[in-house]
Amino acid sequence: xxESGLRSLLDHAFENLRGASPVPDxxxxxxxxxxxxxxxxxxxxxQSDIRPLCLSHPIRELLHxxxxxxxxFLQPRGYPGDAELLDYIYCLSSxxxxxxxxxxxxxxxxxxxxxxxxVRRRRALVAARLDALPPGSRVLSVGxxxxxxxxxxxxxxxxxxxxxxxxxxxASLAVVDRENQDLAVSTVRASVxxxxxxxxxxxxxxxxxxxxxxxxxxxxLAGRLVSSLSRVLTAGGQLVIANFMPGLxxxxxxxxxxxxxxxxxxxxxxxxxxxxxxSSDGFWADVHEDGGIAYLTLSSRRTSG
Amino acid sequence: xxxxxxxxxxIRTALNKMKLEGGLPAGVQPxxxxxxxxxxxxxxxxxxxxxFVLFLEDVVGVELDLxxxxxxxxxxxxxxxLADGELLDRSKAKSADDTDPEEx
Numbered sequence: 001x002x003e004s005g006l007r008s009l010l011d012h013a014f015e016n017l018r019g020a021s022p023v024p025d026x027x028x029x030x031x032x033x034x035x036x037x038x039x040x041x042x043x044x045x046x047q048s049d050i051r052p053l054c055l056s057h058p059i060r061e062l063l064h065x066x067x068x069x070x071x072x073f074l075q076p077r078g079y080p081g082d083a084e085l086l087d088y089i090y091c092l093s094s095x096x097x098x099x100x101x102x103x104x105x106x107x108x109x110x111x112x113x114x115x116x117x118x119v120r121r122r123r124a125l126v127a128a129r130l131d132a133l134p135p136g137s138r139v140l141s142v143g144x145x146x147x148x149x150x151x152x153x154x155x156x157x158x159x160x161x162x163x164x165x166x167x168x169x170x171a172s173l174a175v176v177d178r179e180n181q182d183l184a185v186s187t188v189r190a191s192v193x194x195x196x197x198x199x200x201x202x203x204x205x206x207x208x209x210x211x212x213x214x215x216x217x218x219x220x221l222a223g224r225l226v227s228s229l230s231r232v233l234t235a236g237g238q239l240v241i242a243n244f245m246p247g248l249x250x251x252x253x254x255x256x257x258x259x260x261x262x263x264x265x266x267x268x269x270x271x272x273x274x275x276x277x278x279s280s281d282g283f284w285a286d287v288h289e290d291g292g293i294a295y296l297t298l299s300s301r302r303t304s305g
Numbered sequence: 306x307x308x309x310x311x312x313x314x315x316i317r318t319a320l321n322k323m324k325l326e327g328g329l330p331a332g333v334q335p336x337x338x339x340x341x342x343x344x345x346x347x348x349x350x351x352x353x354x355x356x357f358v359l360f361l362e363d364v365v366g367v368e369l370d371l372x373x374x375x376x377x378x379x380x381x382x383x384x385x386x387l388a389d390g391e392l393l394d395r396s397k398a399k400s401a402d403d404t405d406p407e408e409x
Contacts, residue, residue: 044330044348079351193355193371220328220356263352 001037006053009033014059023105030059031113034252046255054256063257065103067095068110072258080260081212083145083172089116090123090148115250118291119212122242125290126211127152129240133207135160140205142166142195142229143213147176150185159184164202166190192217192225199228208233209240214270215262222263223277226298230278235302239283243270243294267294274298307365312387313340316380319360320347328356340381361387 001009013033016026034054038046054060064070068088072080087093089111095104110116130139130153137160141147144165150156156163163185165176173187188202192213195202208229214222229239246264254260265273267287274285274296282302288295307315320335329335330348338347349357358369365387377383 191371193358196359197368216352218328218350218352218356220323220326220359221352224359261350 003053006037006050007057009037010054010057010059014057014062017059017062017102017106023102024109027106027109031250031253034256035249036252038252038255039247043255043261046252047261051256060257062102063106065100066106066110067099067103068107069258070103072254072260075259077169077171079169079216080258081216082169083167083175086119086145086148086212089119091120092148113250114292115244115248115254118293121291122211122293123149124152125295126209126240126242127156129207129209130161131155133161137161137207138203138205138234139163140166140202140208140229140232142208142210142225144176144187145169145172145212147180147185149211150176150180150183156180156183156185164188164205166195166202168192168194192221196221196224196228199232202232204232204234206234206237207240208237209242211242214241214243214265218263219273223273226274227277230283230298230300233298233300235300235304237300239298241270241274241296241298243296245289245292245294248292265294267296270294270296307388309384309388312365312384313380315361315364315387316383319357319364322360322363323357328353328360338380340379340384342380344377344380344383 013026013030016029017023020026021029038050041050064073068085071085071088075082077084084093088107091111095107099107126149130149133139133155135155139161141149141163144167147163147165150163155161161184163183164187165173165185166188167173167176168189168191170189173189176185176187190202210229214225217225226239226241233239243265244262245266248254248262248264254262267289271285271287274283278298283298283300286297286299288297317335317338320329320333320338323329324333324335333347347357354375355371358371358374362369373386374383377386
């Protein structure tokens, strides 16, 4: 699309949001049109050529009245997709009376989006995996954020599992500590590099998962993290990794107005990535794709004893 | 301990390895990287910087401080850190240069 074509698209969306059309329709059209523009393009090009045009258009001010879009864009924790932002998606946080009615309407529309629905579904799937573990299992949550799976997992709530939640953000870990203080949940502050370099410091686990971290890691980092985590799996243990897949309908909006860029991978790409960094003799891989998210499960072939 | 020139070579080697693994933006040519190259011009996002640190650690054989790597402005400064274990303190150098002799 030409520059003038993109401007025209944004002008039209701007008028729609200012009242020419109901907000849900206006936003749906904008998100879908932006995605048509962005999907065939490399992220570097979107960042250098598309994003500046979007952000210099007056529509930005309207869209940033939505606290979800605004928080993502401003990145108050210094990185995208922080746990407070996910709390919006999990309906644990919502617009305040200080937010405009337009911002609140935009927010509601986003919460019903494909991406947000499937982030909530991912939380439910992870909680179900936790509930399926044998009592007494040691669990490692990598990039735990606020560890919101906890409240949806009977096994965690009944102290049937011993969970270590790892994150690089102390503010997120403080929430985990505060909200799980009566449970068998402990926290460890560690960066991805810390885990890659010294995984053994975390101990050994029969179930390790990372639900929302690999979307931010390039292949080298992702592969090395898989390798390190696989070394602290007990015999017969499982490592589960989730990653958003290419084709996310909100990608255009996220990469322009939200400054939210993900590393998208299909299940096959996740599986191939793991195979480059760990031996297939030691693990077998199972891929499950659900709602635009790929889930890779690596199961240790080792048996105990 | 490696020399400054060995450190520059190590940086290019690490970038070459990254390039081979598809971890560098298409426009970045490791052989063109010199001491005055701005690290930001390598086009690495936060994940890319961490990967670069891992590649560089593989080459130089020591663990690097991510925060210090993130703080450098140019490839020359990074080489200085690798060679000396010390970064050039740009803020001090700049404030000394900027001092107005007329100011009381």
